[in-house]
Amino acid sequence: MQAEEAARRWLADQGLRQVCDGWVSDEKPDALLTANQVAHSWAGDVFAEDLDAADQVRLAFGLLDLPDDYWVTCELRFANESAEGPLPADVLWGGYRQRLEADRDAEAVTYSLWVDWFEDHSTSATAFAEVLGNDIDRVVAERSEALLRRARRVLECSGPVPWTVKDLTYRTAMRLPALHSAVFCGLLASFHDVYGDLEPAAALALLDQLDLPANTQHLAELGHVLASGHKNHYRSPGAWDDAVRSCS
Template identity: 85%
Template sequence: MEAARRWLAERGVSQVRDGWVSDERPDVLLTANQVAHSWAGDVFGEDLVAADQVRLAFGLLDLLDDYWVTCEIRFADQGTAGPLPVDVLWDGYRRRLEADRDAEAVTYSLWVDWFEDHTTSATAFAEVLGNDIDRVVADPSEALLRRARRVLECSGPVRWPVKEPTYRTAMRLPALHSALFHGLRASFHDVCGDLEPGAALALLDQLDLPTGTQHRAELRQVLAAGHENRYRSRGAWDAAVRSCS
């Protein structure tokens, strides 16, 4: 983060009490989002090896906590100079998913960019959780649990055959059951959500959830009826809500 702060300072951008200012217009207060849109992409034009560019970009993400920085990382990965170094790229995501701080920009990036794109979702899901789920279940540190919960909850768009083995392994750890429920629910509700109703229902029925968990009964009803996605079965969810109320 400090390297990113110095990098911005070299470009005349500094943080003040209520936001950011630039030397060019010191009387204009900038938001973190404005700073990200104006400068984050420049990281990948720096005379640095690609791995150091990625580390600097993630430092900007830590500093600004703005989703647009993740967009610039993805643009660089898919651009003419890409792909970015796989180990550094995904280590950057994993570290921030494990950190004891807000990770909304990172989880939103996974959800709407990496997971909704079926050319990248399998690799992304494997890198941020699938490859490690056995280790998470066998030795569930707080950091690993944070990462697993965050990924499961935003995994709705990942293709069912890709995520089902990870879901089944995660089922062995009760501490992940609530996150699995959110993942199953998102798999039904997301526009790009994906599930197999019978298999999803079998998982849902094994979850140890608090009595009265909101929408559990409705989700069970639509899955039992064979519905795959809310937007491909118009009215099914509303009917389930009326039936369970």
Template identity: 85%
Template sequence: MEMQAVEAARRWLADQGVRQVRDGWVSDQKPEVLLTANQVAHSWAGDVFAEDLGAAEQVLLAFGLLDLLDEYWVTCEIRFANDGAEGPLPTDALWEGYRRRLEADRDVETVTYSLWVDWFEDHTTSATAFAEVLGNDIDQVVTDRSDVLLRRARRVLECSGPVRWTVKEPTYRTAMQLPALHAAVFRAIRASFHDVYGDLEPAAALALLDRLDLPTDTQHLAELRHVLAAGHKNHYHSPRAWDDAVRSCS
């Protein structure tokens, strides 16, 4: 499916007069100017949503462009289209696009970054986004234990710091049924403390942390326990708390 989406995106760019060459991209308008993937994304990604296609087809084409270019700006255009006058985008197509890429056996930093800063940090969208990419499926993850679902779960957990604690805690608790996800839950709790917009309840987070089966020498485990036991909710609300924990645990 992803390869078909990539080839569709490549054909679409060719129709716009843009093609890939050895060291980058060129356009028919200025064939002597070498373009980066980022420049292509900024110049053409938004045009996908002006195509005479159904909205779901536009979304599929946009995700193909994301696979082809691997540029964060493509995800920005997807979000702009969702929030724009013609939006919202079809829910199934939008979140299926994210889910499939989160399951891919390759680097997906662009996708997880988009989730983190565009969907999870915005509390008008974070609950829906978290549910769509993991919360709704966590029981299936625990039951199936397939590599692709575990891969998606780890990636979502690790960037879920900004999601409201009340939204994500049930998913964290369910994920803890799988030892294979314990390290990811630890990183999720750590991010919930350290992210600028991170959210947690110290006592509840500490209770989860104490149930994780982690190596005793796990980096930052002792410090995280220390700040949570002291009742701190966020690094940026209590900027000296982590330094105090480092000194106490050293």
């Protein structure tokens, strides 16, 4: 909330204020702006402010909390990769963890992890470790709702993360039945995502240990393709359709 209020004040200094259906500027008070327009037009300016890098990151996350638009996370990534980067890792990944744990919609954050940080193999290992891998043992031990919420969200979008990076985290999460459904979603995404990655035998061993309802959608089909040695939907065209026919 503190970051959000700081961002609201900063936007007000830029001549922007929030109204019931969006945003308006002092220059054009009759032109309603969407969250996406606000993010595209102003989020990048945060990193030109006369603030230290940590405060710039905090302000950017406040903007993410306000318009709640994925583009703000793009500007964070751009700044991290710029000549002035990288951004302070503790503040950057702490901001991600905080929003993954919050009891509010986190679609922009999980989408950012999935399509930007996890699909890029130059960043996937670090990103996955920072948002879950480094403290999965604490998640399982403490079992707080906030930590479980973060774990579920990360596991569900972890399909593109290399198997060697996420395998231990998946196996550790298996110790907690409350995370079994999220592990299943991660395995399913690991097979179906364009950049999904898994090892069929190891993934099947995990799948067989999951405590899931027998009527879980796609459970049988996933087991079939893994047992057949398929690693990815796009590397084995037709394998999923064969599984659907076999399991129907």
